[in-house]
């Protein structure tokens with residue numbers, strides 16, 4: 368192989384301007400669509416299971432539908448990670464829905480007959496519901512009877528290092544399972560953690576939600592609701608302000624109209 372053709376081959380594989388141009392176009396499109404999705408999201412005044420770990424003041428602002436920080440941190444990396452998680456959820460839910468075994472039966476939210484749950488929307492594999500008792504809105508990945516027990520099944524994707532060291536569910540995810548349990552009246556949750564990339568191996572963990580777990584969540588909701596009824600700002604908890612959407616209101620101790 369002559370030097371000229373070798374140079375051409377290297378350029379073709381790695382540094383050709385068209386390749387970089389294409390990657391640039393793709394990244395721009397990902398950011399454009401991800402930003403639009405985030406801007407189109409209607410702010411909600413419901414608690415979310417993933418948000419209940421936040422400080423009471425930020426939950427108070429959320430319940431009042433206060434305007435969020437106009438400069439959300441939308442990066443290409445974060446959008447790609449979210450997209451990957453969503454795609455993988457759908458694929459695994461498809462497999463879960465296709466299993467044909469006498470000891471396994473998927474259940475829908477409707478099958479549970481909880482009259483306090485409002486079904487907001489039903490998609491192929493996900494149902495968006497509101498627990499009208501606690502102003503709690505959420506989507507559940509999966510519910511199934513396995514042998515004689517009913518489980519909530521939560522799918523989570525992990526990067527290599529988080530997956531390698533994982534020996535139990537993340538405390539951040541525990542709070543979500545407590546909320547689902549509270550609203551669905553099911554106390555067993557199977558977390559299905561998957562390594563994204565590599566061999567996609569799966570690690571299941573069982574969480575049994577206790578009444579004490581549920582009471583902690585209810586206490587927090589009740590406290591925020593009490594501040595709302597008094598129209599009084601809860602105190603600041605500055606231990607986790609970095610990604611808070613309400614810094615612009617909080618730093619001025621500014622209350623908002625409900």
Ligand code: SF4
Pocket residue numbers: 422423424425602603604605606607608611612613614617618
């Ligand atoms: S900025 Fe910090 S203290 Fe204020 S609402 Fe947000 S998380 Fe709470």
